[in-house]
Amino acid sequence: MRKITVLFALLLVSLSLHAGDYQDIALSAGADSTYGYYGDYGVEDSLRINFAFNLGLSSRWETSLGIRTELTPNIIDENTVFLEFSYALLGARSTKSKVSGLGINMLISAGGFYSFRSFSDFNGAGAYISFTPLTLGSPITGRRERFMKTNLGYDFINRNVVVSFSILTFDYYVRGTYRDYI
Numbered sequence: 001m002r003k004i005t006v007l008f009a010l011l012l013v014s015l016s017l018h019a020g021d022y023q024d025i026a027l028s029a030g031a032d033s034t035y036g037y038y039g040d041y042g043v044e045d046s047l048r049i050n051f052a053f054n055l056g057l058s059s060r061w062e063t064s065l066g067i068r069t070e071l072t073p074n075i076i077d078e079n080t081v082f083l084e085f086s087y088a089l090l091g092a093r094s095t096k097s098k099v100s101g102l103g104i105n106m107l108i109s110a111g112g113f114y115s116f117r118s119f120s121d122f123n124g125a126g127a128y129i130s131f132t133p134l135t136l137g138s139p140i141t142g143r144r145e146r147f148m149k150t151n152l153g154y155d156f157i158n159r160n161v162v163v164s165f166s167i168l169t170f171d172y173y174v175r176g177t178y179r180d181y182i
Contacts, residue, residue: 024056024094024139024176028064030146030169031071034162047072048164052082054171056139059092059101061085064111077118084111084130093138098181100140107132107146113153126162128153142177145170 052066137144
């Protein structure tokens with residue numbers, strides 16, 4: 001876990017040094033519940049917490065790199081690393097100026113994941129799509145809340161469908177906010 005934290009910190013610093021006009025950077029945290037059928041392992045339902053950092057790629061595109069770790073039933077037993085690309089459906093999320101992007105938006109995302117367990121040989125990898133019906137805030141305001149994100153994925157290694165639902169995720173922008181245009 002320490003290695004992943006150091007890797008995120010180094011990546012965040014290096015990306016912020018080379019960030020372009022639309023490349024706002026946000027730290028993200030939230031909780032979600034995951035349901036999946038894992039063949040011999042059976043059906044699992046768990047509560048997880050995720051940490052990520054988001055990088056703005058254009059006025060409508062952004063990418064997220066993060067880790068999701070299990071809280072229940074076994075704390076930190078299963079971890080998932082994910083990378084996703086999101087598109088803002090209703091309008092620009094950033095304008096690369098002190099003018100705010102659209103404060104209310106929707107996101108559609110596609111990405112991939114790799115799951116591993118701490119104390120066994122179980123692992124998984126696959127792809128997913130997700131839909132976030134409501135986001136409030138934008139990079140220029142310094143924060144954003146994402147409500148009711150739903151992921152639908154397929155684990156190619158274990159041949160199972162995985163569904164997760166996140167009621168609330170917070171994004172705190174460290175670059176690309178009103179503070180950068182004062």
